[in-house]
Amino acid sequence: MKSTHPMTPEIVIADEMMQDWQSLVDLVVRLAGARVGLIMKVCDDDLKVLVASHTPSNPYEVGDREPLVGSGLYCERVVERQEMLLVPDARRSPEWSNNPDLRHNLVSYLGFPIRWPDGRVFGTLCVLDDKENAHQPATIELVARMRDLIEGHLKLEHALWLEQQLSKESIARRMLDKIPVAVGCALLGSGGTILHVNEQFVRQFGYALAEIPTFDAWVAATRPTPLKHAVPFVEWRMLMRRALQDQGRLAPAEFRFTCKDGGVLDVLVHAALEGDMLVASFIDVTAWNQVGESLRLSEQRHRLMAEHAVDTLWTYDFEKGLTYVSPSIENLTGYTPEECLRLPIEETLAPEAWDKVRKLLGRARAGFRQGRPFRLPPTEVLGRRKDGATVWTEVTASSVFSSDGQRLELVGVTRDISERKRNEEHKQRILAMVNGSQLGLMQEFNASVAHELSQPLGAILRNAEAAAALLERDQPDLAELRTVIADIRSDDRRAAAIIGRIRDLLARRGPRLRPLSLRGEVEDCVDMVRHELAARRIALAVDIPPELPMVAADRVQLQQVLLNLARNAMDALAGQPEETRRIVIAARRLEPAMVELSVRDSGEGIQPEDIDKLFEYYYTTRPEGLGMGLPLSRMIAETHGGRIDVSSTPRQGTEVRLTLQQARGPVTP
Amino acid sequence: MSLTEPVVHIVDDDESFRRALARQLRAAGHVVQAHASAEDFLCSPTLHGPGCVILDLSMPKMSGLECQGKLAALDDPLPVVFLTGRGDIPTTVRAMRAGAEDFLGKTAAGPELLAAVDRALARDAAERRQRQEVRARRARLGGLSRRERQVLALVVKGRLNKEIAAALGIAERTAKFHRAAITAKLGLASVAELATLVHEAGGADALRED
Numbered sequence: 001m002k003s004t005h006p007m008t009p010e011i012v013i014a015d016e017m018m019q020d021w022q023s024l025v026d027l028v029v030r031l032a033g034a035r036v037g038l039i040m041k042v043c044d045d046d047l048k049v050l051v052a053s054h055t056p057s058n059p060y061e062v063g064d065r066e067p068l069v070g071s072g073l074y075c076e077r078v079v080e081r082q083e084m085l086l087v088p089d090a091r092r093s094p095e096w097s098n099n100p101d102l103r104h105n106l107v108s109y110l111g112f113p114i115r116w117p118d119g120r121v122f123g124t125l126c127v128l129d130d131k132e133n134a135h136q137p138a139t140i141e142l143v144a145r146m147r148d149l150i151e152g153h154l155k156l157e158h159a160l161w162l163e164q165q166l167s168k169e170s171i172a173r174r175m176l177d178k179i180p181v182a183v184g185c186a187l188l189g190s191g192g193t194i195l196h197v198n199e200q201f202v203r204q205f206g207y208a209l210a211e212i213p214t215f216d217a218w219v220a221a222t223r224p225t226p227l228k229h230a231v232p233f234v235e236w237r238m239l240m241r242r243a244l245q246d247q248g249r250l251a252p253a254e255f256r257f258t259c260k261d262g263g264v265l266d267v268l269v270h271a272a273l274e275g276d277m278l279v280a281s282f283i284d285v286t287a288w289n290q291v292g293e294s295l296r297l298s299e300q301r302h303r304l305m306a307e308h309a310v311d312t313l314w315t316y317d318f319e320k321g322l323t324y325v326s327p328s329i330e331n332l333t334g335y336t337p338e339e340c341l342r343l344p345i346e347e348t349l350a351p352e353a354w355d356k357v358r359k360l361l362g363r364a365r366a367g368f369r370q371g372r373p374f375r376l377p378p379t380e381v382l383g384r385r386k387d388g389a390t391v392w393t394e395v396t397a398s399s400v401f402s403s404d405g406q407r408l409e410l411v412g413v414t415r416d417i418s419e420r421k422r423n424e425e426h427k428q429r430i431l432a433m434v435n436g437s438q439l440g441l442m443q444e445f446n447a448s449v450a451h452e453l454s455q456p457l458g459a460i461l462r463n464a465e466a467a468a469a470l471l472e473r474d475q476p477d478l479a480e481l482r483t484v485i486a487d488i489r490s491d492d493r494r495a496a497a498i499i500g501r502i503r504d505l506l507a508r509r510g511p512r513l514r515p516l517s518l519r520g521e522v523e524d525c526v527d528m529v530r531h532e533l534a535a536r537r538i539a540l541a542v543d544i545p546p547e548l549p550m551v552a553a554d555r556v557q558l559q560q561v562l563l564n565l566a567r568n569a570m571d572a573l574a575g576q577p578e579e580t581r582r583i584v585i586a587a588r589r590l591e592p593a594m595v596e597l598s599v600r601d602s603g604e605g606i607q608p609e610d611i612d613k614l615f616e617y618y619y620t621t622r623p624e625g626l627g628m629g630l631p632l633s634r635m636i637a638e639t640h641g642g643r644i645d646v647s648s649t650p651r652q653g654t655e656v657r658l659t660l661q662q663a664r665g666p667v668t669p
Numbered sequence: 670m671s672l673t674e675p676v677v678h679i680v681d682d683d684e685s686f687r688r689a690l691a692r693q694l695r696a697a698g699h700v701v702q703a704h705a706s707a708e709d710f711l712c713s714p715t716l717h718g719p720g721c722v723i724l725d726l727s728m729p730k731m732s733g734l735e736c737q738g739k740l741a742a743l744d745d746p747l748p749v750v751f752l753t754g755r756g757d758i759p760t761t762v763r764a765m766r767a768g769a770e771d772f773l774g775k776t777a778a779g780p781e782l783l784a785a786v787d788r789a790l791a792r793d794a795a796e797r798r799q800r801q802e803v804r805a806r807r808a809r810l811g812g813l814s815r816r817e818r819q820v821l822a823l824v825v826k827g828r829l830n831k832e833i834a835a836a837l838g839i840a841e842r843t844a845k846f847h848r849a850a851i852t853a854k855l856g857l858a859s860v861a862e863l864a865t866l867v868h869e870a871g872g873a874d875a876l877r878e879d
Contacts, residue, residue: 451753452754453754454753454754454774455683455686456685456686457775458686458689458752458774458776459688459689459690459775461776462689462690462692462693462779463689465693465778465779466693466695469693469696469697484689484692487688487689490685491689494685
């Protein structure tokens with residue numbers, strides 16, 4: 001006989017009420033003229049003394065227990081039969097001979113059962129005496145009324161408790177209904193009756209309880225499929241059941257549900273089992289997943305870009321070092337990305353760059369501490385390859401803050417600029433060479449010019465002064481004076497010749513334009529290289545119409561340009577088979593006022609991208625003059641108001657075109 | 670001392686300039702000898718002076734500086750005036766450091782040129798005179814007696830008369846006497862001048878000769 005209903009917990013009797021009961025029991029005992037008064041309570045399988053009268057020689061104390069069944073107690077009979085018991089003298093009947101109360105010489109007993117409002121046994125109210133006592137009817141009545149009073153108190157307690165429960169229950173119910181998470185509970189078992197679903201559940205899945213009375217019905221309607229598992233739901237359901245039964249709860253899992261309106265939801269399910277009852281919550285994570293998916297896509301896109309970029313992209317964390325480096329790092333340094341991430345950053349930098357990089361990182365960190373963003377404009381940094389060689393790079397970077405604002409990362413791009421550097425250095429070297437040699441040349445030139453000129457000029461001065469001195473004599477030697485004058489003249493001519501030669505040599509001075517016949521000039525030039533043409537077995541054709549207008553040009557400079565073009569054409573044929581070596585020099589009028597001379601060779605030709613290079617660098621290796629090359633020829637052409645163009649067809653040949661202005665004014669042969 | 674007329678030598682490979690310069694110098698009253706090369710000049714009978722030389726710096730084969738170097742090795746080197754067509758500073762500095770009297774451009778004005786020649790000739794005369802005097806003094810050293818030379822050797826070491834007397838085992842008065850004789854014969858009194866003379870004459874060894 002279980003005395004506790006599984007659903008209702010023990011009600012605790014209030015202290016005040018206990019005090020009342022104490023006074024009640026004391027009163028009853030006195031009025032009954034008895035020795036002991038008790039209120040006994042049924043606790044599990046025992047009878048417990050709840051109240052004991054404060055009478056002398058009361059052997060019982062609050063808390064004393066005796067087993068309920070089989071103890072032989074008077075109260076046992078009362079509880080069992082649920083009716084009053086009066087035993088005037090237990091000594092007289094053998095059935096009470098085992099009663100433990102007899103130990104205490106309590107031979108008479110009067111007791112009533114106390115019941116809960118719902119009829120359950122609470123305990124007993126009893127009076128015991130150590131002498132025979134049949135009690136007056138009034139006493140019996142009194143005790144009965146006392147028992148009623150106690151039961152009244154119990155009723156009150158119970159009512160209060162119930163009210164509390166109901167109110168707690170209603171709070172719980174309100175909470176469950178209003179919570180914005182879908183929650184439901186069902187009984188496990190065949191079909192699985194759904195006991196309750198909250199408002200969010202109905203909103204989320206679109207089904208009211210009436211439409212989905214059982215777990216099976218709900219599953220059939222919403223067709224959940226587990227995400228991230230390839231297992232079908234039926235099988236999953238079995239696993240789920242087993243897990244629930246083993247552990248009482250289920251690890252959160254994601255499912256995809258179909259709602260009543262056809263929409264699809266991703267839901268994170270938590271579940272717990274309590275006895276037969278399954279309670280589960282369903283959190284809508286559709287939005288989360290979408291965000292996650294788009295983040296994943298975005299990341300993938302960025303990764304693809306990073307992987308395929310030629311420049312190396314990287315991220316650097318101040319605590320951890322390099323956290324990402326794109327695959328092109330291998331081209332740049334010979335290290336794979338994995339190797340790079342393991343290496344300290346110094347390994348990929350040349351020692352000369354350490355200081356610089358350290359300072360930059362320091363600035364970035366300082367900026368972070370002050371909350372300032374850090375931007376590194378394109379900066380040249382000397383890197384180091386795996387094989388130890390150095391490589392020039394250009395680094396750009398920006399600081400980014402981690403999402404919690406606590407960590408600083410640097411995001412950057414490193415570009416290989418070795419090509420650019422090489423070109424720069426090459427240019428510098430060429431320029432230095434040119435300037436140096438030119439400077440040296442000029443210095444030499446100036447010195448030798450000064451020296452050469454000073455001879456005749458000095459002689460002229462000396463002669464003039466000598467003549468002046470001679471004239472001071474009384475009898476000037478006229479013959480001598482005539483010689484002096486003659487000498488002076490001769491030296492003057494000498495000086496003039498020297499100056500003329502110097503002018504010729506210095507092609508950079510402004511041209512002295514004369515009307516010239518291109519035909520004649522080309523002939524002169526060809527004369528100079530005739531023997532070389534023959535030696536190299538080059539066939540030359542000249543096609544210049546005699547009626548071609550004259551050009552305005554400086555003869556010396558024009559000759560130098562023609563010679564340059566001719567020599568270039570000859571050089572272009574160097575590797576060609578003999579029978580194909582041809583140079584054609586042609587000229588034509590170019591309206592309205594120009595003349596175009598073209599020098600064509602049947603050489604290998606030049607790639608289009610290389611044509612600019614011809615004019616870019618001082619490629620000449622010949623020491624003639626001051627180093628005439630195509631750049632200088634072009635400059636001469638331009639100071640003449642003309643131009644030089646180059647066009648080329650690979651494997652067919654190259655054509656260089658010199659354009660000059662037609663001579664204006666009277667023509668002098 | 671010879672009374673030879675000082676000769677102005679011209680060394681220049683440019684014929685026209687050489688002729689003109691010679692003309693100008695002769696017109697100014699100098700005795701001139703012109704040479705087309707440094708080698709020719711160094712074979713000249715009047716190489717040892719008196720006179721001076723106007724040297725062109727840049728000549729084929731032996732250059733002006735080289736020539737001056739050779740001149741400086743002679744007993745009576747002629748003073749040098751450099752003429753040049755070049756104007757660069759390093760050459761100037763080298764030439765002046767080598768002891769040139771002057772350094773002019775070929776187109777220098779007449780008065781400047783003639784002044785330089787005059788200075789060179791004056792320097793030559795002065796140096797010649799001085800060298801002559803030194804030679805004379807050296808000869809006079811030879812006129813000292815053995816004892817006088819001994820005394821002189823110690824004098825130039827800075828010894829006092831007393832010390833000299835003790836070293837040579839003579840009386841101090843005798844030492845003083847010898848010293849006076851030395852002064853009279855050499856015409857020099859101070860220890861420094863005596864020491865220089867002795868040194869120029871070849872040092873202490875010269876005094877030990879008998």
